[in-house]
Amino acid sequence: MTVTAPARSKSQQAYELLHERISAGALVPGYRLVLSTLAAELGCSTVPVREAIRRLQAEGLVTFEPNVGATVAAVDATLYLHTMQTLAIVEGAATALAAPQLTAADLAQARALNEELRACLEDFDPARFTELNNRFHEALYGPCPNPHILDLVHRGWNRLNAMRASSFTHIPGRARQSVEEHEELLRLLESRGPAPEVEALARAHRMRTLNAYLAAAGEPPSVL
Amino acid sequence: MTVTAPARSKSQQAYELLHERISAGALVPGYRLVLSTLAAELGCSTVPVREAIRRLQAEGLVTFEPNVGATVAAVDATLYLHTMQTLAIVEGAATALAAPQLTAADLAQARALNEELRACLEDFDPARFTELNNRFHEALYGPCPNPHILDLVHRGWNRLNAMRASSFTHIPGRARQSVEEHEELLRLLESRGPAPEVEALARAHRMRTLNAYLAAAGEPPSVL
DNA sequence: CCACACTACATCGTATACGATTTCATACAC
DNA sequence: GTGTATGAAATCGTATACGATGTAGTGTGG
Numbered sequence: 166m167t168v169t170a171p172a173r174s175k176s177q178q179a180y181e182l183l184h185e186r187i188s189a190g191a192l193v194p195g196y197r198l199v200l201s202t203l204a205a206e207l208g209c210s211t212v213p214v215r216e217a218i219r220r221l222q223a224e225g226l227v228t229f230e231p232n233v234g235a236t237v238a239a240v241d242a243t244l245y246l247h248t249m250q251t252l253a254i255v256e257g258a259a260t261a262l263a264a265p266q267l268t269a270a271d272l273a274q275a276r277a278l279n280e281e282l283r284a285c286l287e288d289f290d291p292a293r294f295t296e297l298n299n300r301f302h303e304a305l306y307g308p309c310p311n312p313h314i315l316d317l318v319h320r321g322w323n324r325l326n327a328m329r330a331s332s333f334t335h336i337p338g339r340a341r342q343s344v345e346e347h348e349e350l351l352r353l354l355e356s357r358g359p360a361p362e363v364e365a366l367a368r369a370h371r372m373r374t375l376n377a378y379l380a381a382a383g384e385p386p387s388v389l
Numbered sequence: 390m391t392v393t394a395p396a397r398s399k400s401q402q403a404y405e406l407l408h409e410r411i412s413a414g415a416l417v418p419g420y421r422l423v424l425s426t427l428a429a430e431l432g433c434s435t436v437p438v439r440e441a442i443r444r445l446q447a448e449g450l451v452t453f454e455p456n457v458g459a460t461v462a463a464v465d466a467t468l469y470l471h472t473m474q475t476l477a478i479v480e481g482a483a484t485a486l487a488a489p490q491l492t493a494a495d496l497a498q499a500r501a502l503n504e505e506l507r508a509c510l511e512d513f514d515p516a517r518f519t520e521l522n523n524r525f526h527e528a529l530y531g532p533c534p535n536p537h538i539l540d541l542v543h544r545g546w547n548r549l550n551a552m553r554a555s556s557f558t559h560i561p562g563r564a565r566q567s568v569e570e571h572e573e574l575l576r577l578l579e580s581r582g583p584a585p586e587v588e589a590l591a592r593a594h595r596m597r598t599l600n601a602y603l604a605a606a607g608e609p610p611s612v613l
Numbered sequence: 614c615c616a617c618a619c620t621a622c623a624t625c626g627t628a629t630a631c632g633a634t635t636t637c638a639t640a641c642a643c
Numbered sequence: 644g645t646g647t648a649t650g651a652a653a654t655c656g657t658a659t660a661c662g663a664t665g666t667a668g669t670g671t672g673g
Contacts, residue, residue, distance in 0.1 A: 399657070
């Protein structure tokens with residue numbers, strides 16, 4: 166059995182490629198996505214591209230105007246705020262729901278990831294730090310038994326990853342503080358703390374990142 | 390200026406029609422949505438129908454299998470539980486965020502709606518009660534300044550409305566209790582209670598509906 | 614009588630082609 | 644010089660047509 170073909174549909178391929186490019190920052194916000202151009206580039210027709218763009222629209226990565234076209238969603242401070250706030254809420258809930266499902270192995274892995282993050286603080290590599298940070302959080306909310314909430318969390322992360330502002334690059338000192346907050350969250354989870362506390366702490370962790378960003382941008386903190 | 394055409398695209402028309410039918414329960418879960426059939430019925434080609442179905446898939450109202458087709462999403466107790474749980478979280482957060490924005494007029498309108506609900510308890514009309522209940526809650530979370538969260542709340546309501554089990558019809562006594570909980574929530578909002586309390590109360594209200602349903606179905610309550 | 618292969622059908626996935634709408638540049642009137 | 648009308652170009656929206664994929668029904672060998 167030669168495992169043969171991926172057999173992905175062209176819509177799927179187009180979607181994955183565009184998603185990849187936007188997340189990687191190769192397509193700057195405001196960039197205009199023209200169906201025919203993308204189709205030619207992908208070596209397919211416009212119909213699959215169109216479908217891919219509608220999916221990206223549903224996820225909020227691109228904005229779409231009828232009879233005009235799609236552009237990569239612009240990131241202003243307000244959009245970033247709303248996305249982070251939403252993610253704080255759903256990720257907090259997901260982490261709380263996942264908490265009882267977490268095995269000792271899960272926690273050990275998360276702890277190992279946080280130690281990697283700590284080691285990463287020296288000779289700071291933003292891309293690697295962001296990657297490890299993603300994996301750390303995913304390890305904690307991943308066992309959440311409610312697939313809808315998980316889906317919302319993933320969408321939130323996708324949107325954030327599409328924003329260059331999301332990385333810790335531009336917020337001095339935030340990375341180090343973040344590692345400490347992870348430590349606190351891990352201790353609470355390991356002691357099997359009550360769900361509401363887990364939710365509050367996970368939410369607060371994200372809100373603090375948001376507020377650190379707002380402070381660095383000279384704006385007032387957001388309440389929640 | 391003759392106001393002329395709505396100029397809705399066919400995709401949009403198809404989407405709205407299918408959404409309407411599913412929400413109204415005209416299409417039972419498991420019903421198979423065939424592109425060509427729907428296209429003929431709508432008087433258009435299959436392409437717009439296809440796009441509409443993908444949108445419905447993204448919202449969770451239909452399930453889709455490549456090269457096989459789409460069916461109206463089946464509702465089992467687990468799906469209902471997950472949807473209600475998700476809605477409890479996002480609607481609670483939305484209500485808390487909206488609370489500071491609520492004007493006296495907003496609160497008065499919500500109170501009037503709850504009085505209508507109370508009056509509706511006699512000569513009980515499930516459809517009207519559900520309608521009023523929707524409007525009551527929308528009045529409270531509508532002013533939420535975060536459009537992403539509002540979108541998530543609307544999606545949750547859409548999914549619920551597509552489930553016949555969502556109505557209060559099958560849960561004896563729940564309607565009356567619900568009106569009382571609304572009253573409590575209104576008092577908290579009118580006294581400008583703190584956001585965390587608002588969130589907890591709004592969430593608890595929905596979780597109690599869920600647990601009443603689970604109890605009626607003979608299953609253990611869900612924790613959150 | 615059961616299991617397997619094969620054929621026919623149903624349905625989706627995509628390409629191509631054309632009409633509809635918007636936008637931008639240009640020219641004209643004031 | 645400014646504002647408005649007009650034209651062409653670009654782009655989206657949809658229809659039709661065909662190929663790819665999955666499914667069910669039928670027949671044959673064991």
